[in-house]
Amino acid sequence: MAELDYLCLTILSRGGETEGEFKSRLSAFWTRMLREQPADFEKVYAEAVEFERRAERLGRRYLLEAPAAEALVAALAGAAIEHLPIDADDVYSKYEAAPPEWFWIEH
Secondary structure, eight states: OOOOOEEEEEEEOOTTOOHHHHHHHHHHHHHHHHHHOHHHHTTEEEEESSOEEETTEEEEEEEEEGGGHHHHHHHHHHTTOOBOOOOTTOOBOGGGSOTTTEEEOOO
């Protein structure tokens, strides 16, 4: 069985949004994904444990299977959630998403 390539997706908070508000919005988004698009949700492998500071905004990184990128970007757009562009040439293996920096998502 061939090993999958993973891409990094960074989701951004709104300007001035608190960490708590951003966490709530992310939780609502992923819950909706789990209910409405479970096959795509299962392709999200890991979530960074820490938020990143990006100017006046927060970012949260996710590793996802490369084939799921298009569906996830469409779902984010539909939920009006901003993200950084995904670099399809910057691939990761699942072993690069190791604790304690990453949290593996249970499916």
